[in-house]
Amino acid sequence: MNVLWIFAHPEGRSLNGALRDHGAATLRREGHRVRHSDLYAMGWNPLVGPADFGHDPARRLIVGAASERAHAAGALAPDVRAEQDKILWADALIVQFPLWWYGMPAILKGWFDRVFVQGFAFGVTGPDGRARRYGDGGLAGRRALVVATAGARAAGLGPRGVHGAAEDLLFPLLHGTLFYTGVDVLPPLVVTGADRAGPGEGAAAAAALDARLRVLPTADPIAYRGERDGDYTGDLVLRPHLAPGRTGPSIHVRQPPAPCVRRP
Amino acid sequence: MNVLWIFAHPEGRSLNGALRDHGAATLRREGHRVRHSDLYAMGWNPLVGPADFGHDPARRLIVGAASERAHAAGALAPDVRAEQDKILWADALIVQFPLWWYGMPAILKGWFDRVFVQGFAFGVTGPDGRARRYGDGGLAGRRALVVATAGARAAGLGPRGVHGAAEDLLFPLLHGTLFYTGVDVLPPLVVTGADRAGPGEGAAAAAALDARLRVLPTADPIAYRGERDGDYTGDLVLRPHLAPGRTGPSIHVRQPPAPCVRRP
Numbered sequence: 001m002n003v004l005w006i007f008a009h010p011e012g013r014s015l016n017g018a019l020r021d022h023g024a025a026t027l028r029r030e031g032h033r034v035r036h037s038d039l040y041a042m043g044w045n046p047l048v049g050p051a052d053f054g055h056d057p058a059r060r061l062i063v064g065a066a067s068e069r070a071h072a073a074g075a076l077a078p079d080v081r082a083e084q085d086k087i088l089w090a091d092a093l094i095v096q097f098p099l100w101w102y103g104m105p106a107i108l109k110g111w112f113d114r115v116f117v118q119g120f121a122f123g124v125t126g127p128d129g130r131a132r133r134y135g136d137g138g139l140a141g142r143r144a145l146v147v148a149t150a151g152a153r154a155a156g157l158g159p160r161g162v163h164g165a166a167e168d169l170l171f172p173l174l175h176g177t178l179f180y181t182g183v184d185v186l187p188p189l190v191v192t193g194a195d196r197a198g199p200g201e202g203a204a205a206a207a208a209l210d211a212r213l214r215v216l217p218t219a220d221p222i223a224y225r226g227e228r229d230g231d232y233t234g235d236l237v238l239r240p241h242l243a244p245g246r247t248g249p250s251i252h253v254r255q256p257p258a259p260c261v262r263r264p
Numbered sequence: 265m266n267v268l269w270i271f272a273h274p275e276g277r278s279l280n281g282a283l284r285d286h287g288a289a290t291l292r293r294e295g296h297r298v299r300h301s302d303l304y305a306m307g308w309n310p311l312v313g314p315a316d317f318g319h320d321p322a323r324r325l326i327v328g329a330a331s332e333r334a335h336a337a338g339a340l341a342p343d344v345r346a347e348q349d350k351i352l353w354a355d356a357l358i359v360q361f362p363l364w365w366y367g368m369p370a371i372l373k374g375w376f377d378r379v380f381v382q383g384f385a386f387g388v389t390g391p392d393g394r395a396r397r398y399g400d401g402g403l404a405g406r407r408a409l410v411v412a413t414a415g416a417r418a419a420g421l422g423p424r425g426v427h428g429a430a431e432d433l434l435f436p437l438l439h440g441t442l443f444y445t446g447v448d449v450l451p452p453l454v455v456t457g458a459d460r461a462g463p464g465e466g467a468a469a470a471a472a473l474d475a476r477l478r479v480l481p482t483a484d485p486i487a488y489r490g491e492r493d494g495d496y497t498g499d500l501v502l503r504p505h506l507a508p509g510r511t512g513p514s515i516h517v518r519q520p521p522a523p524c525v526r527r528p
Binding site for chain 1: 313417420
């Protein structure tokens, strides 16, 4: 596979940097090709603005329309187009970052803000004229693994932990960004207690990463409900018989069928 | 009250800009003082890096430790200190942005990443030596209102909408950032269908904003559970008798007591 590794830590000599180097070596040993977007090292500009679209700053900027027009005309800023070309080359994305304020560092959020524009990642229609989105979209056919480090301990990021469950905190990225644009999203790897990591914990994290990378081509993605699976009404609300009476991000994951019970 | 209005849209001549101007005028009419952090207009740098901390780039940067040291020494970058001074001046924060990829634009995420440093917003201890956090912290005594615009329609951002509930998508900001640092967090105002807003909808959004701003000093905050309320175990997991069997961000909100039922 062609793998694009997006990395968003300001310090290469960090636990994050060590995991990235280790993981990229593992992927190459497995026979994959790896390219990198090391955002801090690239001096990536994370700010959406008129210059992305060749837009005259004297006129009012409407971001969605301007980005769609510029993309269609091949006139997006060269640094944005270069990232889009890498994504089109890739079969899989690794998105790696330290969890800051329970989300992505600004430099990475701005990579999605600037690169995932209308007409490229979303806002594309199928042959029937309907929007392709949530399980289908401009990036369909690709898979993604999110790798995040967190200072918090595991229990606090668990299903009933005070910080919120890691999968819920990452829902805007996993579901609202990656799955929205058609990407198959693998369960994230969250390395907890990272601020306290000694050398032994770093080795454990590297082993956990290796285990995920070895099954990168074959692992089952999170079973998010596709917009066209019939699970949502025309108003995009989950039908009442599904996850009945429940709310929260996890209702958008299909539940495995109940095990068959044989009557005696 | 002293109100700091943080604004994160690249275009002042937008629905967001009109709402900001309208809201600031309303606050002044109500007798409040208003200061602004218009992040795009200020040319705000959203990237955490060694220059924030006067850190020698030849040495390994450990962000948490470096930021805490620089803050304690009064040596943080001047633009970061200026924002901290505004926050200390303020009794209330308005945090306004367009929802991009179901979260904050990078420029705003980077405002939190750079300004809310250890020793200022969090990582402070009480007289008993315990960390002040979730309901208490460096910013205690302040309140915040989040104002976001979204292209999506309201139903899709409702409790069972395909995009996720707005309060769940904003949980990392509302709970993990603002409440974490001791701020009283008001229910957010989310203006939906913003891409389709005609002049009439703009007026409706302004009226909705006015209604929130008029009760800014008195409205009840979201009843998130404080870390010291006794609702969490020592491992920071919600005790099993609270929201029993449930998961998701909403379990961290105290439920109102069941209404009193009088037996006939």
